[in-house]
Amino acid sequence: MHRATRWAIVAIALTVWVSGVVTPIVAQQEPSPTQLRLDLDRLHAQINALQARLTKIGERRDNLVEEFEAADVRLALSRRQLESVQLRLLVLSQEAQELNGEVARLTGEMAKAQKGLSARVVALYRMGPLSYSRFLLTAGNSDELLANYQLVRWLASQNQLLVKSIRTQITEQQEAVRAANETTVQLTTMRAEETLALQDLIAQQELRQELIKQIDTEALVGRRSLEEQAESAAVLEELLGTVLSKPVIAPLAGEQPAFTALLGDLSWPTDGQITEKFGRKQHAVYNTYTLVKGIKIAAGVGAPVHTVYRGRIVFADWFQNYGLMVVVSHGDDFYTIYGHLDTILVRMNEWVDDRHQIGTVGQTGSLIGPSLHFEIRDGTEAVNPELWLREQ
Numbered sequence: 001m002h003r004a005t006r007w008a009i010v011a012i013a014l015t016v017w018v019s020g021v022v023t024p025i026v027a028q029q030e031p032s033p034t035q036l037r038l039d040l041d042r043l044h045a046q047i048n049a050l051q052a053r054l055t056k057i058g059e060r061r062d063n064l065v066e067e068f069e070a071a072d073v074r075l076a077l078s079r080r081q082l083e084s085v086q087l088r089l090l091v092l093s094q095e096a097q098e099l100n101g102e103v104a105r106l107t108g109e110m111a112k113a114q115k116g117l118s119a120r121v122v123a124l125y126r127m128g129p130l131s132y133s134r135f136l137l138t139a140g141n142s143d144e145l146l147a148n149y150q151l152v153r154w155l156a157s158q159n160q161l162l163v164k165s166i167r168t169q170i171t172e173q174q175e176a177v178r179a180a181n182e183t184t185v186q187l188t189t190m191r192a193e194e195t196l197a198l199q200d201l202i203a204q205q206e207l208r209q210e211l212i213k214q215i216d217t218e219a220l221v222g223r224r225s226l227e228e229q230a231e232s233a234a235v236l237e238e239l240l241g242t243v244l245s246k247p248v249i250a251p252l253a254g255e256q257p258a259f260t261a262l263l264g265d266l267s268w269p270t271d272g273q274i275t276e277k278f279g280r281k282q283h284a285v286y287n288t289y290t291l292v293k294g295i296k297i298a299a300g301v302g303a304p305v306h307t308v309y310r311g312r313i314v315f316a317d318w319f320q321n322y323g324l325m326v327v328v329s330h331g332d333d334f335y336t337i338y339g340h341l342d343t344i345l346v347r348m349n350e351w352v353d354d355r356h357q358i359g360t361v362g363q364t365g366s367l368i369g370p371s372l373h374f375e376i377r378d379g380t381e382a383v384n385p386e387l388w389l390r391e392q
Contacts, residue, residue, distance in 0.1 A: 294375030323364025
């Protein structure tokens with residue numbers, strides 16, 4: 001594949017959607033090694049972000065499935081509770097019918113008792129005011145008189161006891177009916193509440209099902225994007241290897257040691273303390289890991305930034321997430337990157353010597369305030385700058 005055509009493919013692939021907006025790459029001219037490296041790093045960062053996102057999507061789906069299963073149990077419980085309330089209402093309805101029937105029966109018996117008592121009262125009335133006296137006087141001797149007296153008292157007390165007993169039973173049955181009616185009202189309210197709760201649980205389950213479908217769709221899109229990003233990275237790495245194979249010869253006087261000979265002896269790009277180290281970093285909230293490809297050195301705005309070694313300026317402009325940035329090529333595929341600058345004091349393709357001031361510390365593109373972002377790249381690989389810088 002022709003180099004320009006391949007680069008155009010990479011440029012198109014880089015515009016594929018990821019979590020953030022990707023700056024398109026212009027394909028009109030062959031890119032510089034620094035631009036290729038930065039684009040490749042960006043692709044790898046996007047791939048890592050997509051992988052982390054897919055992991056989170058999987059966790060979200062697992063959590064939803066667990067919630068779905070737990071909600072199924074709650075749903076079954078709610079149905080059983082509703083069935084229980086409906087059954088209790090049915091039992092109460094039957095009991096209320098029986099109680100009302102008993103009240104009607106007792107009311108009839110009381111009416112009969114009152115009717116019999118009324119008949120006796122009428123009979124006694126017809127016998128006249130001396131009816132009881134006549135009944136007692138018919139006794140032939142004292143024993144008959146006593147017996148007749150006791151009989152009159154017993155008849156009177158039996159009538160009173162019968163009426164009182166029936167009234168007590170009616171009162172008790174009426175109280176039972178009232179209690180049953182109150183319970184029926186309570187259970188009817190409970191049934192309405194249980195019905196609403198059941199409907200709400202069903203709606204929540206339907207929502208969870210929809211969310212699971214959406215997550216599955218999102219995961220599918222994410223996997224496709226990840227595959228496209230990985231393919232773009234592979235093409236870009238191949239192109240980067242071709243471009244970086246061209247030697248860089250610095251037109252500076254005097255013999256200079258190779259960059260690799262300066263491991264642990266490079267000068268610091270600015271004065272300050274390291275606030276962010278190189279390496280894997282765990283996210284405090286999502287528990288995911290990202291690779292920090294450089295270090296951050298805390299310094300005040302305007303503090304001078306120097307090259308750590310001689311080389312050629314291959315990038316000096318604004319770059320996404322880095323703010324104002326300068327990239328220096330030191331030969332042998334080694335590069336140093338200086339980001340978040342406040343000002344840039346060099347131009348593209350300018351040759352600079354060791355400790356040359358290339359800009360000032362700032363906070364462009366930074367979320368943590370004034371600092372210098374510093375990286376060292378060996379080909380396409382980021383290396384730990386602390387291993388290369390001399391001890392302070």
